[in-house]
Amino acid sequence: MINTIIENFFRDSDFEIIEILKKGDKSNKIIEIYIDREQSFSIDEIAEVNRGLNNAFDEHYTENDIAKISVSSPGADRPYKFFWQLEKHKGRTMEAALADGTTETGKLISCNSEDESFELEIRDAHKKSLTQTKIFSFKDISEIKAKLLFK
Numbered sequence: 017m018i019n020t021i022i023e024n025f026f027r028d029s030d031f032e033i034i035e036i037l038k039k040g041d042k043s044n045k046i047i048e049i050y051i052d053r054e055q056s057f058s059i060d061e062i063a064e065v066n067r068g069l070n071n072a073f074d075e076h077y078t079e080n081d082i083a084k085i086s087v088s089s090p091g092a093d094r095p096y097k098f099f100w101q102l103e104k105h106k107g108r109t110m111e112a113a114l115a116d117g118t119t120e121t122g123k124l125i126s127c128n129s130e131d132e133s134f135e136l137e138i139r140d141a142h143k144k145s146l147t148q149t150k151i152f153s154f155k156d157i158s159e160i161k162a163k164l165l166f167k
Contacts, residue, residue, distance in 0.1 A: 018082075021104060031052065033051055034092070035049075035097070045081050046082075046083055046084045049086065050094070052089055056104060066086070069085060084143060095159040095161040105126050105162060107124065109124075109163045110160055112152060120152070123136065123137040124136060132153065132154040134151070135152075136150055
């Protein structure tokens with residue numbers, strides 16, 4: 017029932033559900049919903065979605081066991097689950113865990129939606145001025161996320 021209400025709410029939205037987390041126990045549920053879309057969006061839009069979803073639950077959910085419903089965008093610490101999420105992060109430093117167990121870190125240069133590949137500019141670990149570009153297929157990575165840089 018909970019998933020149905022959430023899915024129906026987002027059916028005509030330009031937001032995509034990235035993840036639904038259910039926490040707490042049977043009588044005190046906390047639902048966290050992570051959403052994203054191709055275009056940038058503001059905190060005000062997230063707040064509006066949150067209010068709308070809470071209203072949908074008020075109308076269609078008769079149980080009284082949900083303590084909190086929270087709608088948020090995936091933070092920088094969460095890996096991207098869909099290729100289209102990469103597009104708006106061009107120019108950022110990304111960390112890609114490859115299916116073979118290795119990790120590559122570099123600046124996201126380009127994304128090719130036709131074959132779902134992306135290009136990273138990777139700096140040489142010993143000679144910082146040397147860079148090389150590598151192309152990766154989204155299907156060949158186990159995880160990719162923005163790397164937070166602290167200077």
